[in-house]
Amino acid sequence: MCLAVVAQLKEIKENTAVADFxxxxxEVRIDLLENPKVDDWVLVHTGFAIQQIDEKEALETxxxxxxxxxxxxxx
Numbered sequence: 001m002c003l004a005v006v007a008q009l010k011e012i013k014e015n016t017a018v019a020d021f022x023x024x025x026x027e028v029r030i031d032l033l034e035n036p037k038v039d040d041w042v043l044v045h046t047g048f049a050i051q052q053i054d055e056k057e058a059l060e061t062x063x064x065x066x067x068x069x070x071x072x073x074x075x
Contacts, residue, residue: 004043004050006061012038019044022062 007019007028017036019028021044029048030036041058042049053061 002045004045006053006058006065007042007044007049008058009036009038009040009042009049012036017049019049 005021007021007026009017009030010020010025011018012030015029015031016027017030018025019042026047028042028044030042031048033040033042033049033052036042036049036052041053041055043051043053
């Protein structure tokens with residue numbers, strides 16, 4: 001099983017992009033994506049953007065992660 005994190009591409013540079021992980025930015029490889037664009041939502045694993053996802057799926061995933069974090073704080 002692998003863990004991938006949702007991020008939004010903010011700047012494209014050849015084979016890399018600056019990705020925003022909820023306020024934290026990091027450079028990621030985009031070689032595996034087809035025609036990536038600024039503001040695309042992606043799944044990132046070990047520094048590689050491995051899949052583009054639509055905004056609805058990205059926002060729902062982020063909402064669920066926030067809900068899990070709140071539940072963890074309550075314990």
